[in-house]
Amino acid sequence: MKSDxxxxxxxxxxxxxxxxATNQFFLHARMYKNWGLNALxxxxxxxxxxxxxxxDDLIERVLFLxxxxxxxxxxxxxxxxxxxxxxxxxxxxxTAMRTQLVEGIGHCESATDYVSRELxxxxxxxxxxxxxxxxxxxxxxxxxGSKNYLQAMM
Amino acid sequence: xxxxxxxxxxxxxxxxxINEGASSLRDLRNELGIAKECGQCGHxxxxxxKEHADHNRSERPxxxxxxxxxxxxxxxxxFGHAILASD
Numbered sequence: 001m002k003s004d005x006x007x008x009x010x011x012x013x014x015x016x017x018x019x020x021a022t023n024q025f026f027l028h029a030r031m032y033k034n035w036g037l038n039a040l041x042x043x044x045x046x047x048x049x050x051x052x053x054x055x056d057d058l059i060e061r062v063l064f065l066x067x068x069x070x071x072x073x074x075x076x077x078x079x080x081x082x083x084x085x086x087x088x089x090x091x092x093x094x095t096a097m098r099t100q101l102v103e104g105i106g107h108c109e110s111a112t113d114y115v116s117r118e119l120x121x122x123x124x125x126x127x128x129x130x131x132x133x134x135x136x137x138x139x140x141x142x143x144x145g146s147k148n149y150l151q152a153m154m
Numbered sequence: 155x156x157x158x159x160x161x162x163x164x165x166x167x168x169x170x171x172i173n174e175g176a177s178s179l180r181d182l183r184n185e186l187g188i189a190k191e192c193g194q195c196g197h198x199x200x201x202x203x204k205e206h207a208d209h210n211r212s213e214r215p216x217x218x219x220x221x222x223x224x225x226x227x228x229x230x231x232x233f234g235h236a237i238l239a240s241d
Contacts, residue, residue: 075194076194076195076197076198077159078155079155079159081155081156081164085155089155
């Protein structure tokens with residue numbers, strides 16, 4: 001099914017962010033694991049795999065719309081040196097993703113591409129869940145202090 | 155945080171280089187080896203240079219507004235903007 005070019009471009013931009021998120025979350029997860037922070041590793045690893053599955057859905061949708069999925073383009077990875085920086089880097093990425101998804105959903109609605117809209121809505125839901133989790137972690141660090149937080153994540 | 159992943163260069167190292175006199179991306183490239191391979195860090199490094207230049211300008215009296223100092227500036231909104239701008 002042939003789609004208009006702006007929709008394919010939009011889906012490719014969302015795909016770029018999902019691929020960036022897959023890599024950023026994966027590296028952060030394995031850094032946590034390396035430091036013995038297994039609870040953070042588990043959650044971040046799952047977020048990475050989820051981002052990869054969402055990238056897969058986007059790739060299939062772009063191919064269905066007879067476009068070419070761009071797996072070459074990757075954004076800047078925001079890799080922190082410690083847990084606080086890593087969480088804040090992830091918040092920055094998911095915030096940018098959320099802004100783009102909200103705009104994208106509006107575009108799909110106006111282009112009457114309801115299936116792409118549903119796909120983006122699904123991604124938005126998971127993005128917001130992850131954003132909520134990240135913000136909770138940052139507020140926990142604020143409340144109990146970095147040392148206590150890290151001990152709880154071992 | 156890491157600005158250049160290829161060469162493992164952090165924002166603190168870049169700030170130190172800027173404070174020691176690096177004023178262009180070329181200086182930073184020669185000194186720290188950043189923006190040589192994939193080039194993804196160039197945007198962030200330039201933003202840090204610009205921020206430092208703006209800060210210096212704001213230090214000259216008399217100016218009505220005080221620009222945020224380099225030390226207290228939150229870098230993450232800067233990068234968030236960079237992510238969206240590069241689309």
